[in-house]
Amino acid sequence: MDLIDSEPVEVAIVKGETPKENLLNGIEKLGGISKYINNGDQVFIKFNLTLPCGFPTNTNFDVIETIVKACKKAGAKKVYLGSFPFKGVTIKAISDILGLKKYFESVEGELAFLDNSNYFYMKGFDSKKLKVIKNRSFSKVEVNNKTFIVPKVILDSDKFISVNQVNVDPLFKLRLSLLSSYSIIPNRFQEILKKGENFQSNDQYKQDLISNIIDVFSIKKPNLVINDLFYVLENAGPFIYKDSNLTKTGIMVLGNDAVAVDAVTSKIMNLDIKKSDLILKAEEKGLGLADLSKIKIIGENIKNIDLIIKKCAKKLDEIKLQNFSIKTGNLCSGCFKQAYHLLNLMKTNMTKDLKYITPNNSFLIGDDPPDPNNISKDNIILFGDCAISSTRKKKFKVIIKESKKKRKYKANKKLLKLSGCPPDIFKCIKLLLNFYGKRDLPMLNLYSETVASYTPEKITKKLRIWEVG
Amino acid sequence: MKILKYNSNIELFEESKELKERVRIPLSPIETDGNIVYYLFELLYPIFINDQQNILDIVISDNEDEILKLILYETKKAGVHESFQILQKDLIKIKNIDLDNLNDFFNVAQSVLMKKNNIRISSLRIFKNKAIEYINNFCKGLEDLNFYEFVQHFLDLIHTIFEQKIFYIYPEPNIYKFLKKLILSLNGIKLNNLFEFLEENLAPFNVSIILNSEKLILILKIQKIKSGSDLTFKLYTPRNLGINVNGISKKRLMNLIKIKLKAEKVYFFNQKHLISLLSYIFELEFPLKIENLKFILQKVLFGFRSFENHWDMVPQPKIYNPLRRFLIRLFGINLNLKKISHWAIPELIYSSINSNFGLNSKSLLILTNISKYKNGKLRELDSLNKAFRNALLIEIENSRIIKIISIKRNELFINGTPNNLQTIKLQISEKFGFISSVIKIDSLLINEIINKSVSTFSKFKPFSKLKVIKMFKNKNLFSIYPEIPPYKLMMGKRIKSLTKLILRVFIDKHEF
Incomplete structure (x- = not known):
């Protein structure tokens, strides 16, 4: 004032x-x-x-x-x-x-x-x-x-x-x-x-x-x-x-x-x-x-002066990732922001990897997101706590194997949970590498190693200690 | 004159195919068969210069106020100059020629020639008197020059002509625009110096290159006997070498040429592929966009991986032997060059430049040469000052190389201040604005990179190739200040794990 x-x-x-x-x-x-x-x-x-x-x-x-x-x-x-x-x-x-x-x-x-x-x-x-x-x-x-x-x-x-x-x-x-x-x-x-x-x-x-x-x-x-x-x-x-x-x-x-x-x-x-x-x-x-x-x-x-510049994507599915379909539920700004950065980072640093991974990948985000395109074939990534909790009872979480005698329920192994509210991007990268394997994500692996060269675990630990109020 | 005479009689010879006339390629000391020169002009001129007929050459005074000479070249086909006539210099009456906008002048010249000579021209070539003097000087004693000296003089002539703006073509072909803008963006750095640098870093070689086409196969023999200015070049056709190509296989032809020309290696390319690559390069817009360089690299790498399809060589590179590849794969190294990731490598380089140096940046590249010191070993600090050779400041704006400036020794090394990359960065930043990074690279390393990727790439010596990575880790040969993340990663990793990490990106995973 x-x-x-x-x-x-x-x-x-x-x-x-x-x-x-x-x-x-x-x-x-x-x-x-x-x-x-x-x-x-x-x-x-x-x-x-x-x-x-x-x-x-x-x-x-x-x-x-x-x-x-x-x-x-x-x-x-x-x-x-x-x-x-x-x-x-x-x-x-x-x-x-x-x-x-x-x-x-x-x-x-x-x-x-x-x-x-x-x-x-x-x-x-x-x-x-x-x-x-x-x-x-x-x-x-x-x-x-x-x-x-x-x-x-x-x-x-x-x-x-x-x-x-x-x-x-x-x-x-x-x-x-x-x-x-x-x-x-x-x-x-x-x-x-x-x-x-x-x-x-x-x-x-x-x-x-x-x-x-x-x-x-x-x-x-x-x-x-x-x-x-x-x-x-x-x-x-x-x-x-x-x-x-x-x-x-x-x-x-x-x-x-x-x-x-x-x-x-x-x-x-x-x-x-x-x-x-x-x-x-x-x-x-x-x-x-x-x-x-x-x-x-x-x-x-x-x-x-009338400057016209191209703004960021308003919706996550505007960020086109090869072999990925993005399914958005009710989304808050926190998850939107982090997913926006993660998807752009993937687009920038996974050009080769996105061709390597299987063609069916669904990125589910927000509260109650739509089902993946192909429940049995898709790799499913659940981004954020809302997406994880709201899909708890969804069919794609379990795989049913039917034989003549009985039905077997197994946890879907093609499911990756990126938890957090909103999730941390560097943690997401590590989880993606574990999920798909370093061989299938050579570019992301190289990027991750490059990032690690300036954010070594020892230093990030210290950062956490020094940040505590 | 000889070539004009030859061109005018070509139809008479075409049936007999007994062409013995030797001519010199214009503006070069290279003497070859008349039909080769005819073929080269017939092939290249329409693609790179002008695909229409008849050309008017004009010599004007240096102050652009007077036409000194008019020469009309009649061509039956574009590029094939058949006859010429010197026209009256006052045929075209114009007070001043607007050299920046030749459209009006071209229209005037066209209408005059239509009226007086009943001939339609497709192109104007305007030389200032000074250009003619330079060309005449260049041609003096041209026959006595060796190939290295010729290339040096020729590049110098090109540089001078474009730098001094004494030669014009209308309509401007892509190659003309390319050279004009390239020389402008090089900011005084001479093309012949770049050639000298490249030649110096090439190890001795003795190769033949077959340029295949359905019409006429050309054979080049290029040899560098020892270091220095010792480069020879010869141009043949199979007939010159007594080889009948009818029904002969590609491999057989290469082997025959290897024996006849006593070449260590014979490469086989298709003319159309090289022309297509050159056309793409000449179409590049200036300032050079990094993204366009990315596409060129993609094309080159795609060509490289298409061994036996788009190109070939004898002796067959051992690196392509499946058994050998299998053996080194057991050690975790996948080196299948037929699966080189032509799209991922440029993409990685492009995104790495963008994120590490930024979309706008100024980087200083320092070239050193420590090989003249004992065993190439120098203390890191000394190596900079003593071994300094050249320095270039590369300015990038919005991912376009907008300026390349040559930096002098005294601008980098100020007496009394320590000669390290950090102080250099600060000194240069003071003068040119914030410098993102200073990169120092030594000739020994450049030499090694060129030789490992060009001369000895075919040899099966995976561990000697790893030597290049080892050399990158030697601060006397390569260093970056400040240490950008990829450099930090390289320095912090063992060679084997670094190689594995990079090869996964550089080589495609799937074998089939």
């Missing part, structure tokens, strides 16, 4: 030849970096750091370099950069694979190991030391009767900047800055727990997720928000998949109010703001302005 009360909400839309030029131009249009950064400030820059992959899975590092240098030029004492990555992946692993620590140091920034993964390789940590470090690095913050664990480096920073790479997203259509702000808390606290009987039918997952995102966002609102849509990953995202396509728009949207910046970005990307629960809820809570008529828009004329 204080931001809106004290400052006019300004959003700059800039178009240029390079992302770097756009950023500098945009900051200039908003009044210069000194308007946001004071001499001696400690700055925290939140950027997308999801997986050890190339652009645009993570933020454009040329943009980060430019903003860090601008902050330093404005007199910032210290510039930290960070974010929590995808579940099961450590910041240290991503930093090592992308060479980030040294790179940020070379531009006078510092990578913040928010998950303390820089300690994971050190020896001699007993539970006391662990507790000391955890207490030193995290604070408990209460918002709307919920407790969140937030890194102190973020809370203690004088200024907070969000640099968000805009890509398509399966749940929210676009990965905008509000959604991106959620990864300032550890993965364990990002998880949505199943509560109540109507969790799935009311899509409580999405409602709880939106509510959590907004609560987390309210903990530390950014002073400067940058939605970088110079390049946008479309069709399949926000990670690079087989169906992904990178489109160049040449545009960047930035301002002092994340809700307003997201609203303007949505507008120019042809999304109906009235249908964006996240933006509307944030406005409703007084965390920013979404009413375009009240936002001072500078730079390019919003009416002249």
